[in-house]
């Protein structure tokens with residue numbers, strides 16, 4: 421196998437576009453990236469950049485070394501059954517990025533206990549700043565583990581979790597996590613505007629502050645709590661903002677929000693995973 425295995429995405433939506441775009445920007449050859457989607461319009465931007473595209477999932481499944489299942493969880497069963505025979509014959513590494521679809525369901529729809537990696541990436545993969553949790557089924561060998569790491573690791577951090585239910589926790593923290601930070605950014609921009617800044621300045625200050633805080637937290641030799649303490653002067657301004665967050669139960673809000681997110685993953689597994 422070449423140093424750049426052929427990777428095929430079934431479902432060319434938001435997350436597949438982020439992963440394929442990130443791999444491309446990282447130097448993955450466009451001709452080794454395949455995308456399948458029923459919508460020719462959805463595929464047009466990708467083919468314009470030299471990626472291989474098709475509206476036929478079976479054609480893609482017959483061509484790739486790594487098959488990334490990037491459709492919505494609700495259509496996964498219908499997507500897998502028609503390509504199950506090809507997958508059993510060719511045995512590509514299968515990586516499912518769908519929230520809430522257990523390995524056992526994927527294998528049942530594929531008609532065999534094929535090696536499956538469940539991955540939970542996030543959209544910052546597009547700018548090589550992704551974060552992904554991976555879980556390997558018992559059938560996944562060492563070489564296939566390394567292959568999954570090569571693909572997800574090319575666009576950011578990737579780490580293995582040893583129990584499948586922890587994928588729901590990864591979803592709550594990092595899979596859905598970008599949305600929480602974007603929400604914070606939206607709220608800070610709106611608050612800055614309410615305090616009199618023009619929208620462009622409020623946005624620029626907010627986004628640069630988010631970037632700076634993340635970079636500091638990643639590189640510092642102390643944790644976020646100490647970094648927060650260093651910004652919070654006694655009897656100063658930050659203290660007043662933190663007081664309002666504490667009085668409003670911000671920590672509890674995050675606990676409940678992430679628990680609701682993880683619970684939804686488990687609920688989807690019950691709703692969708694049991695399908696024939």
Ligand SMILES: NC(=O)C1=CN([C@@H]2O[C@H](COP(=O)(O)OP(=O)(O)OC[C@H]3O[C@@H](n4cnc5c(N)ncnc54)[C@H](OP(=O)(O)O)[C@@H]3O)[C@@H](O)[C@H]2O)C=CC1
Pocket residue numbers: 430431432433434435436456457458459462477489490491492493495498499517518519540541542543595596
């Ligand atoms: N978005 C995110 O941040 C993350 C998403 N995920 C997971 O990734 C998966 C995809 O999510 P996302 O990219 O947001 O969803 P999108 O709806 O953006 O992408 C899914 C794509 O699959 C297409 N599709 C539908 N039916 C088929 C089919 N039969 N064969 C091939 N393609 C098909 C859809 O087309 P159409 O729109 O025409 O139906 C759409 O283009 C989900 O399972 C989600 O849980 C995981 C981590 C993060």
Ligand SMILES: O=C(O)[C@@H]1CCC=N1
Pocket residue numbers: 519591595596
């Ligand atoms: O909201 C969702 O269900 C998907 C999974 C993680 C991020 N987006």
